[in-house]
Amino acid sequence: MQVFDGFVGREGPRDRLLAAFRDTLTGKARLVLVSGEAGIGKTSLLLEAVREMGESDAMAVWGTCWDAERAPGYWPWTQVFRALVSQADDELVRDVSDADRVDLARLVPELNLGGPAVTVDEFDSERARLRFFDAVARFLERAARNRPLVVALDDLQWADSSSLALLEFVVRAHRPVPLLVLGAYRRDELGDATARSLAAVGARAQHVSLRGLSPTEVRALIAGVAGDDVAEQWSAVVHQRTDGHPFLVRELTHAFALDPHGGSAGDIPDAAHHLIGRRIGRLSPHCRRLLDAAAVAGNELLVDVLGDALDLTPAAVATLVDDAIRSGVLVAAPDGRTRFAHDLYRETLYADLSTPARLSWHQQIGAGLEHRHERGANVFAGQVARHFAAAAVLDGSDRAIRWALAAAADDRSRLAFAEAAAQLARVRVALDDAGVAVPGDALVDLLVAQADAESRAGDGDHARQLLRDAHENAARIGDPERLAVVALGFQRLGARFAMPRTEVVALLEEARHAVEGCAPAVEAEVTASLARELYHSVPRDRARARPLSEHAVALPASLTTPPPSPPACSPNTTCCGRPAPAPSASKWPARSWRWPSAAGTTNAAAKDTCSPPTHSSKSDHPPTGPTSTPSSVSKTSSRSPKRRPGAAVAVDSGVDRSMLVGLAHPISPA
Numbered sequence: 163m164q165v166f167d168g169f170v171g172r173e174g175p176r177d178r179l180l181a182a183f184r185d186t187l188t189g190k191a192r193l194v195l196v197s198g199e200a201g202i203g204k205t206s207l208l209l210e211a212v213r214e215m216g217e218s219d220a221m222a223v224w225g226t227c228w229d230a231e232r233a234p235g236y237w238p239w240t241q242v243f244r245a246l247v248s249q250a251d252d253e254l255v256r257d258v259s260d261a262d263r264v265d266l267a268r269l270v271p272e273l274n275l276g277g278p279a280v281t282v283d284e285f286d287s288e289r290a291r292l293r294f295f296d297a298v299a300r301f302l303e304r305a306a307r308n309r310p311l312v313v314a315l316d317d318l319q320w321a322d323s324s325s326l327a328l329l330e331f332v333v334r335a336h337r338p339v340p341l342l343v344l345g346a347y348r349r350d351e352l353g354d355a356t357a358r359s360l361a362a363v364g365a366r367a368q369h370v371s372l373r374g375l376s377p378t379e380v381r382a383l384i385a386g387v388a389g390d391d392v393a394e395q396w397s398a399v400v401h402q403r404t405d406g407h408p409f410l411v412r413e414l415t416h417a418f419a420l421d422p423h424g425g426s427a428g429d430i431p432d433a434a435h436h437l438i439g440r441r442i443g444r445l446s447p448h449c450r451r452l453l454d455a456a457a458v459a460g461n462e463l464l465v466d467v468l469g470d471a472l473d474l475t476p477a478a479v480a481t482l483v484d485d486a487i488r489s490g491v492l493v494a495a496p497d498g499r500t501r502f503a504h505d506l507y508r509e510t511l512y513a514d515l516s517t518p519a520r521l522s523w524h525q526q527i528g529a530g531l532e533h534r535h536e537r538g539a540n541v542f543a544g545q546v547a548r549h550f551a552a553a554a555v556l557d558g559s560d561r562a563i564r565w566a567l568a569a570a571a572d573d574r575s576r577l578a579f580a581e582a583a584a585q586l587a588r589v590r591v592a593l594d595d596a597g598v599a600v601p602g603d604a605l606v607d608l609l610v611a612q613a614d615a616e617s618r619a620g621d622g623d624h625a626r627q628l629l630r631d632a633h634e635n636a637a638r639i640g641d642p643e644r645l646a647v648v649a650l651g652f653q654r655l656g657a658r659f660a661m662p663r664t665e666v667v668a669l670l671e672e673a674r675h676a677v678e679g680c681a682p683a684v685e686a687e688v689t690a691s692l693a694r695e696l697y698h699s700v701p702r703d704r705a706r707a708r709p710l711s712e713h714a715v716a717l718p719a720s721l722t723t724p725p726p727s728p729p730a731c732s733p734n735t736t737c738c739g740r741p742a743p744a745p746s747a748s749k750w751p752a753r754s755w756r757w758p759s760a761a762g763t764t765n766a767a768a769k770d771t772c773s774p775p776t777h778s779s780k781s782d783h784p785p786t787g788p789t790s791t792p793s794s795v796s797k798t799s800s801r802s803p804k805r806r807p808g809a810a811v812a813v814d815s816g817v818d819r820s821m822l823v824g825l826a827h828p829i830s831p832a
């Protein structure tokens with residue numbers, strides 16, 4: 163059967179989109195939101211309208227959201243800006259100010275190669291975010307002034323909250339330029355938070371709601387797909403049974419075209435699930451297995467990852483992919499990528515998997531992505547994190563936590579703080595649901611990192627609660643350095659959201675006492691922080707500040723001037739000459755996470771360790787997950803053998819370079 167990719171009908175909605183576009187040409191930016199259920203024709207309508215706008219010399223750029231839990235924050239905007247930068251005039255890109263270039267590099271790192279580092283403002287994340295939003299809007303305005311600009315954002319039901327906040331910012335102001343933003347979303351699949359954000363955005367939008375095709379349109383679609391005879395015979399009944407839902411119309415037509423004499427009105431299944439099942443049922447078991455794995459992997463097929471997961475050569479995978487393309491379940495897009503012909507196929511395949519099969523595929527796809535990363539290719543940390551979290555029952559906590567921390571660091575570097583916090587909350591929930599215990603030190607790391615992200619996202623109460631949990635756990639396992647990190651976290655929180663100074667002072671005092679004499683770098687930071695708090699406290703306390711700050715300066719390992727590494731240190735031996743743990747299977751997560759800290763942060767892998775403080779209640783670690791790997795979280799991210807004072811301490815300049823490397827080459831899944 164011929165593949166028909168023509169567009170039929172929809173004159174009313176198409177006219178409204180084109181009218182909005184013409185409106186923008188008079189110098190008024192516009193937003194139009196298209197809504198309707200999956201398969202109703204939103205993407206097709208946008209594509210058709212954008213094609214027609216292109217005939218009027220508009221530049222169109224496209225961003226598709228996919229599963230906010232797997233994609234990095236601002237993912238649709240990243241795609242939009244990649245396309246913009248590659249299509250726009252050189253001059254437009256060249257004339258971006260240095261300050262804007264640094265901000266836009268959060269979306270497109272290539273914009274700032276060799277330029278100053280992209281940082282996360284330690285004190286004022288909100289202002290940094292506003293500056294970033296402003297840089298984005300300024301670039302869009304300049305591009306639109308050059309040439310009418312259409313930004314299409316598809317599948318907004320899966321957008322991350324930061325992307326929606328940016329969308330709201332872009333459409334909030336009056337922008338006197340020919341800029342049309344088109345959005346599409348599944349109205350019936352909105353989560354509460356997304357619905358609220360879209361409602362705020364929607365107040366400034368025109369709305370187009372799509373329903374089924376008319377009988378005439380259904381007939382035209384069937385005729386295009388299978389010819390006039392099939393249309394003549396079946397269009398009335400197909401319209402009646404599908405309500406004109408174009409995806410179902412296509413599926414039914416496909417079924418009749420394959421077996422024109424085998425159907426009757428009574429045989430027509432009325433659920434997409436059955437139709438899709440029938441198409442999939444005709445595939446070979448090998449091809450079906452490939453599609454099962456692909457459905458777990460995500461929207462786009464990565465041959466190397468699937469080959470790994472299925473234990474097949476790339477050539478064998480390619481042969482199966484060809485079969486699936488011939489069957490119509492997959493399509494080869496013009497950009498050379500292969501994806502599901504519609505997300506409904508992927509969703510149906512995924513829903514039909516048994517629980518053990520699903521768990522196992524998640525583990526294997528996660529491992530495949532990890533291998534891809536080790537080979538130097540691009541992966542999204544959030545995607546890997548999702549697979550290992552879903553497979554926690556089989557895989558244990560180690561990889562799930564490492565990748566969740568990496569994903570959170572990735573989001574943090576893009577100022578997507580709510581997404582960073584969600585990454586960390588999600589992995590704890592996933593491990594809890596799977597009945598997998600989280601090692602105490604890793605739990606503290608997760609809680610502190612989440613508290614930092616929550617506070618930057620503006621939720622001080624939640625951050626405080628998380629730090630309290632972290633404090634309790636650090637005391638329970640008797641980990642002085644983590645007690646210090648928690649105390650410093652409280653101090654930062656106090657600087658952002660008012661907190662009784664006495665509480666902060668007490669926590670810093672406790673931490674200082676715990677690390678005293680065995681972790682100079684941490685001790686210096688805690689002591690300096692304590693001195694700062696006391697200096698701003700009541701007169702009685704103020705007298706203690708000076709000797710403390712002098713003591714902090716005198717400590718051998720200053721955080722601001724790292725001493726050179728002792729020659730005995732090498733990647734494989736500690737400073738005490740003892741062998742260090744083998745490098746973790748995947749270095750990225752371990753390298754990418756740093757302690758969030760106001761004044762600078764210690765590199766966890768290079769830190770000293772102390773014996774447990776006398777005040778700790780219990781020092782036992784909870785048991786690790788059932789299949790913890792040798793490169794466990796506690797080895798890679800926290801406790802190293804005791805080292806002599808003054809040993810090397812890495813200083814975090816606030817920039818996570820490994821993350822920038824990761825961002826420079828993400829996969830483009832959409």
Ligand SMILES: Nc1ncnc2c1ncn2[C@@H]1O[C@H](COP(=O)(O)OP(=O)(O)O)[C@@H](O)[C@H]1O
Nearest residue numbers: 168169170172200201202203204205206408409
């Ligand atoms: N107006 C149309 N003309 C022809 N085919 C259409 C039309 N609308 C939708 N389709 C087909 O229906 C299927 C689902 O449409 P799509 O635009 O992907 O839906 P949505 O984006 O709402 O999920 C696609 O195969 C598409 O080609």
Ligand SMILES: [Mg+2]
Nearest residue numbers: 204205316317
């Ligand atoms: Mg769509």
